[in-house]
Amino acid sequence: MLTALIFDVDGTLADTESVHLEAFNHAFAQEGLDWHWDVPLYTRLLEISGGKERLLHHWRMVQPNLKEVDGGAVRDTVARLHEIKTAYYEQVVGAGALSLRPGVLALMQAAYDEGVQLAIATTTSPVNIAALLRSAIGPDWRSFFLAIGDASNAPIKKPHPQVYLKVLADMRLDPAHCVAFEDSANGLQAATAAGLATVITPTSYTAQHDFGAALRVLPDLSHLNLAQLRQWLSEQQAARTRPRGAAGR
Known part of the structure; x- marks a missing residue:
């Protein structure tokens, strides 16, 4: 799920x-x-x-x-x-200097249409979030997100999981049924510490980071859909519950 x-x-x-x-x-x-x-x-x-x-x-x-x-x-x-x-x-x-990365808006829209909740978990300030999403989504951008964790309400920075734990608590959701999206090793560590499967889309600034714990590492989200996420999440959960040695039988 x-x-x-x-x-x-x-x-x-x-x-x-x-x-x-x-x-x-x-x-x-x-x-x-x-x-x-x-x-x-x-x-x-x-x-x-x-x-x-x-x-x-x-x-x-x-x-x-x-x-x-x-x-x-x-x-x-x-x-x-x-x-x-x-x-x-x-x-x-x-002034329009930035746009969302490929696939981000389409994935958000698909999730919203299917009733999959959306949330933000970041160490940046509310002003920075609003500046980006107001420009990219529109003045009603907040209505798309069930919960927003940021530097104002989760002051302990990543790699500490505080911001993810806050968002999960606010949404009252089981982390086993959620997926996080990050671009850095600090973000991956924070998300996984909160029990979240994490998809990584590195940038040129983070390409050298260690992403060994990620659910998947993708260049961007342009070819990702909800069906794939559900499959990957199911496979990860199955792997975690499989008895030791079962894979080799």
Whole structure:
């Protein structure tokens, strides 16, 4: 039985990371910092989930003796940089710079038509989600999703499973009957820790990650349908319940 599809956002619904990178560099320039993240550096930084966490991690790399002083000056600077970055990202995405990855919208529509629930489980902010989906789906995008987990209501970042556990609790659904969609190793770890079979669609930023625990690894969702998902889920469940040694008899 397939009851819900749960989607990550950045990299999964849309290949957003190049725009996020542009937005971070814009924030650095606005604040007069001499930081500039190139693609190789940003690819490594993506191993840290969460924009503010990524900023702080980088700051500590370039300034190992960094300490919180002056009543939280470091925290305030990170928050200001992230606010500038988020505003820039929202503006660029709102202008139509991004579209959903191949097959995403068709799969969502098929699920919605067949009564399979849809949900979002991401470490990004509500503003970033709204900017992308308002542009891609329309102003009523929220009506398509039974539950939304994000940085505002599940603050512990992936690979911790908090956001998936919250979404599953909100939907009151058994993870054994749901499928998650991710693009990164951190996302895969979070989803599988919550008991979810996970389909991975890597991007150029995550192609080198270890996806050994995934249900399937696909280039995108353009050739995926609900019948295939049901079959894969059934096969996985059967494999888990098969007695040891039975496959070789």
